[in-house]
Amino acid sequence: MSDPRAYLEDALPRFRSELFEFLRIPSVSADSEHDADTRRAAGWLRERMEEAGLAAEVVDTARHPVVLGEWRGAGPGAPTVLIYGHYDVQPPDPVGLWTSPAFEPEIRDGRIYARGSADDKGQLYMHLKAIEAHLQSHGALPANVILLAEGEEEIGSPNLVPFVREYRERLAADAVVISDSAMFAPGQPSILFSLRGLAYFEIRVRGAVSDLHSGSYGGAVANPGNALASIVASLHHADGRVAIEGFYDDVLAWDAEIRDQIRGLPFDEGGFLDAVGAPELAGEAGYSTLERLWIRPTCDVNGLLSGYTGEGAKTVLPSAAMAKVSCRLVPEQTPERVAELMRSHVERHAPAGVSVEVVELHGGRPWRSNVDGQLLAAASRCLERSFGAAPVLVGEGGSIPIVVDFEEILEAPALLIGFALPGANMHAPDEWFPVENFEKGIEALTYLYDELAG
Helix, strand or coil: CCCHHHHHHHHHHHHHHHHHHHHCCCCECCCHHHHHHHHHHHHHHHHHHHHHCCEEEEECCCCCCEEEEEECCCCCCCCEEEEEEECCECCCCCHHHCCCCCCCCEEECCEEECCCCCCCHHHHHHHHHHHHHHHHHHCCCCCEEEEEEECCHHHCCCCHHHHHHHCCCCCCCCEEEECCCECCECCECEEEEEECEEEEEEEEEECCCCCEEHHHHECCECCHHHHHHHHHHCCECCCCCECCCCCCCCCCCCCHHHHHHHHHCCCCHHHHHHHHCCCCCCCCCCCCHHHHHHCCCEEEEEEEEECCCCCCCCCEECCEEEEEEEEEECCCCCHHHHHHHHHHHHHHHCCCCCEEEEEEEEEECCEECCCCHHHHHHHHHHHHHHHCCCCEEEEECCCCCHHHHHHHHHCCCEEECCCECCCCCCCCCCCEEEHHHHHHHHHHHHHHHHHHHC
C-alpha cells in the first residue's frame, strides 16, 4: 500500500500539465459565445473525476451544467465532505493588457499566468488531485467525498440554489470545504472567518427622447448626465461613510477580539498602497484598511455611461445616463433590504426633469464562519504541516454567495481555505497562481481527509 504523499511527488508534473489543459478552455459563463466552451470544460472535468476514481456526471441546469463527482466507499459511519468550486471564469477583457494570452497558460517567475488559474480552476483542481492521491495510492479515502463544480459562479450562481435544494439528500454532508480565496501573505496559510455579500445595481436616468444640441437646449432641459453625477455624489458623506438612509441599520458590530486579531496581523499598508498604485488610501473614517476590506460595508461605482465619449468634441445634452453600482455587504445586511434602501435614496435625490430607475442585477448574502473548534483545528494542522506555519484567521472582501445557502440547506458548516495570494489579479489581466501553492496546497488537502476522518 503506497503513501498518497509519495504518489503526489511522482504525479505533480502531470498535474500541472492537466491544469494547463483545463485553463486553455475559455469557459466564460457571462458570454453566450462561449457556451460551447463552458460545456466542454464541464465534460473535461467529468473525465478527470472519473480517472481519479470518482463516479461522475454532468447535470444540466437552465444554463450551464453542474459537474458532480462522488466516492462513498468510506461507508455510512464515516464523515462526508462536500467540496465546492467553479469551472467558469471571468471574461479576459481588456485582452490588450495581458502579458501572455489569457487562455494560453504560462509559467513566469514561479507563477502560473492564465484566466482561472486562481479563480477558481486552479484551486478546484487541487482538491480533485488530493482525492486522486488517496484513491490511486491505496484505493480508498478516510471519508466519503462529494465534489460539486458549477459553471455559473461568475454570473451569480442563478441555478445553483435550486440544484442544491433538488439534490439536498444526495448532497448531505458533515462539512462543506471551499477554496476560492487567498492566503494572507506568501508562506502564511489562512482560514476565512467572513465574506462580504453583494448587492449590484444599474441606476438609469432618462431625460429627453433623444440627445439635444447643448447650445439650443442647455439650461432649459434637464441633463441626465448632470443628474446622475448628483445622484452618485449623494451616495457618500465626506468622511467616507455611505449616505444611503438606513444603510448601517443591520450592520453587525464585530466583537473586540476579532478586531484585535485583525489589527494584530502583519499588514504592510505601504506595500498595499504601492501594489494598487493609487496616490493614497481612502475609506470609512475610524477603521483600519483591513477592517474596511473585511468587516465594513461599501458602496462603489463600477461603471458610468452617458453622452459622447469619442475623440474630439460633440456638444450634446445626453438623453440618458447609467451607472453600475455595487454594495459590499456585511452580516446582517441582505441584498433585498439594501435594494429597497438604494431605490428610495435614488428617488429622493433625483433632480427634477428626469426619470430614474434602479435595476437589481444580482446579489449574495454575507457570511460569518460557524466552524466548530474540532473542524478548525483539523484544518489548521493540515495547513501547518504542509506550509510550515500556523494559519491565521482572515476575512475576505469579495463574495461567494452560495456559502450561506450551503449552510442553511445542508445544515453543515463551511470551511474556507484558499491558496491564492494577494495581488493575484482575479478578474483582471495577468491573473496568476503560485506554482508553490498549487503543490503545497494539494499536499495540505491530502492531509485534510485524514484529519477530518479523525
